[in-house]
Amino acid sequence: xxxxSFYIFDRHTECIYSKLWLPPSAAAAAAxxxxxxxxxxxxxxxxxxxxxxxxxxxxxxxRSVKVKASDDAKLIFGTVFSLRNMVRKLGGDDDAFISYRTxxxxxxxxxxxxxxxxxxxxxxxxLSMRSVLHQIYINLWVExxxxxxxxxxxxxxxxxxxxxxFELGLDQFVRGLM
Amino acid sequence: xxxxxLIIINKxxxxxxxxxxxxxxxxxxxxxxxxxxxxxxxxxxAITSRLNPVKNPANRASASAGGMxxxxxxxxxxxxxxxxxFRLQCFTTLTGVKFLLFTDTTQANVDQTIRRVYDMYSDYxxxxxxxxxxxxxxxxxYDRKLLSYIREINNR
Amino acid sequence: xSHVPTGKPTGKEPAGLRYPTNGKTIYHRPLNRSxxxxxxxxxxxxxxxxxxxxxxxxxxxxxxxxxxxxxxxxPIGLKLLDLLLIREPARSxxxxxxxxxxxxxxxxxxxxxxxxxxADRLEKSSNPDTPDEYMIIDNEPLVNAYISVPREMSxxxxxxxxxxxxxxxxxxxxxxxxxxxxxxGGNEDGEMWPGKTVFxxxxxxxxxxxxxxxxxxx
Numbered sequence: 029x030x031x032x033s034f035y036i037f038d039r040h041t042e043c044i045y046s047k048l049w050l051p052p053s054a055a056a057a058a059a060x061x062x063x064x065x066x067x068x069x070x071x072x073x074x075x076x077x078x079x080x081x082x083x084x085x086x087x088x089x090x091r092s093v094k095v096k097a098s099d100d101a102k103l104i105f106g107t108v109f110s111l112r113n114m115v116r117k118l119g120g121d122d123d124a125f126i127s128y129r130t131x132x133x134x135x136x137x138x139x140x141x142x143x144x145x146x147x148x149x150x151x152x153x154x155l156s157m158r159s160v161l162h163q164i165y166i167n168l169w170v171e172x173x174x175x176x177x178x179x180x181x182x183x184x185x186x187x188x189x190x191x192x193x194f195e196l197g198l199d200q201f202v203r204g205l206m
Numbered sequence: 207x208x209x210x211x212l213i214i215i216n217k218x219x220x221x222x223x224x225x226x227x228x229x230x231x232x233x234x235x236x237x238x239x240x241x242x243x244x245x246x247x248x249x250x251x252a253i254t255s256r257l258n259p260v261k262n263p264a265n266r267a268s269a270s271a272g273g274m275x276x277x278x279x280x281x282x283x284x285x286x287x288x289x290x291x292f293r294l295q296c297f298t299t300l301t302g303v304k305f306l307l308f309t310d311t312t313q314a315n316v317d318q319t320i321r322r323v324y325d326m327y328s329d330y331x332x333x334x335x336x337x338x339x340x341x342x343x344x345x346x347x348y349d350r351k352l353l354s355y356i357r358e359i360n361n362r
Numbered sequence: 363x364s365h366v367p368t369g370k371p372t373g374k375e376p377a378g379l380r381y382p383t384n385g386k387t388i389y390h391r392p393l394n395r396s397x398x399x400x401x402x403x404x405x406x407x408x409x410x411x412x413x414x415x416x417x418x419x420x421x422x423x424x425x426x427x428x429x430x431x432x433x434x435x436x437p438i439g440l441k442l443l444d445l446l447l448i449r450e451p452a453r454s455x456x457x458x459x460x461x462x463x464x465x466x467x468x469x470x471x472x473x474x475x476x477x478x479x480x481a482d483r484l485e486k487s488s489n490p491d492t493p494d495e496y497m498i499i500d501n502e503p504l505v506n507a508y509i510s511v512p513r514e515m516s517x518x519x520x521x522x523x524x525x526x527x528x529x530x531x532x533x534x535x536x537x538x539x540x541x542x543x544x545x546x547g548g549n550e551d552g553e554m555w556p557g558k559t560v561f562x563x564x565x566x567x568x569x570x571x572x573x574x575x576x577x578x579x580x
Binding site: 329330333334335336337344345346347348350 | 404407408410411412413414415418508509510511512513515520556
């Protein structure tokens with residue numbers, strides 16, 4: 029089982045957290061300077077573009093990866109949003125969109141009662157990851173973000189999500205699955 | 207095992223065929239909604255093929271058998287969608303026509319079913335002198351063959 | 363020192379048609395010599411589809427379209443009559459001389475050659491007013507295998523092409539007739555054979571006159 033990436037969207041359709049676990053070859057091809065685990069917290073697209081390059085030889089690479097990641101996040105949100113609405117329309121209001129698969133990857137979707145959306149991209153042979161996403165919600169999100177007194181109620185721009193415990197826990201949990 | 211419905215979308219995203227085989231399977235929606243759905247799906251399908259997280263490394267092509275340079279397959283868009291109440295299989299022909307088959311979640315061998323549906327399309331639609339390309343499909347013969355084939359599956 | 367060509371090869375044979383020693387020319391066998399001598403139905407379907415589309419250009423009505431399809435088939439019928447007769451064994455190599463044997467020839471030899479099976483039925487009109495009408499019935503004509511006629515053209519039957527072939531055979535055998543194709547799938551056993559087609563042969567009066575004359579002489 030290979031997990032490529034993981035995204036969280038809040039109820040304002042904003043991507044508040046994203047993390048990529050790219051296989052070494054693809055990561056090397058995409059961004060030679062970045063470590064194998066590229067960790068990007070994206071705000072809205074404009075925010076990440078205005079990050080001024082601080083000099084250094086690989087800044088442009090890094091930035092293009094960042095821009096691409098934020099574009100991807102928007103596309104992913106648009107896709108799951110459309111598909112979720114389509115599923116609701118056809119399958120009834122109690123129906124829920126679970127996953128889709130293409131020839132190259134598989135996207136898993138889990139929506140909480142508070143309209144928080146968890147999305148995970150894996151390879152095509154992976155079985156349903158719904159319970160995994162549910163566990164991430166219960167064991168990591170609720171424990172380390174919701175119960176964290178320092179985290180704000182709204183995570184605008186990823187506020188309060190990017191804390192050490194959550195990130196470490198997520199990374200360990202996902203690497204444990206792979 | 208039940209096949210709920212079939213939708214065919216032409217290469218421009220227009221709905222050209224839509225047939226329900228099992229009334230209780232999906233919500234009834236108006237023809238207009240079906241048209242919107244076809245257009246939406248067409249767009250989403252294009253995006254899903256772009257979202258591919260695995261980039262084909264350049265050296266993979268040269269590593270194929272016999273040292274022959276082959277072009278990697280273009281990324282495919284959405285092929286299977288699962289929800290709690292149904293399963294949607296999408297088959298894209300080389301000419302860009304999409305066949306969407308809605309079945310219940312336990313349906314097996316949908317690949318073969320959708321292939322057969324495509325076979326019948328190429329027989330009874332494409333060989334019909336009165337069918338105009340890209341236009342809605344109104345072919346009695348196709349309706350008839352399709353219905354009897356799906357009925358056979360649904361009664362199995 | 364004879365000028366008459368003998369069976370032996372002389373080195374300078376007269377120009378013209380040469381017969382193989384067994385007397386069989388290329389007309390005696392199909393061009394396609396594979397085991398089953400089959401043709402692709404798909405190729406034919408695409409070709410026929412284009413023929414119908416071609417015939418549909420600049421026509422004003424269904425009558426005219428059927429007439430055009432009929433005209434496309436007519437020369438084939440004329441040629442097939444010759445070809446099928448030459449392939450018969452020598453003793454039965456005769457042109458049909460009465461209506462019944464002509465119809466039998468069409469039902470069996472012609473249909474077998476064209477579609478790989480015989481026509482389903484032959485009928486004579488039961489209406490005493492039209493003794494000149496005969497019917498050949500095909501439950502599912504091969505040419506219509508993939509064709510769905512749109513509702514606004516429900517009168518059309520693309521087997522008019524086959525009707526043209528039949529008409530060509532009749533004309534070639536000196537039984538001038540008018541042949542038309544009619545869909546009867548909606549009738550009594552329409553459920554079983556939705557594409558059922560009747561080829562209606564209406565012979566010219568002189569044919570019936572001659573027929574009566576022959577019958578009276580025998």
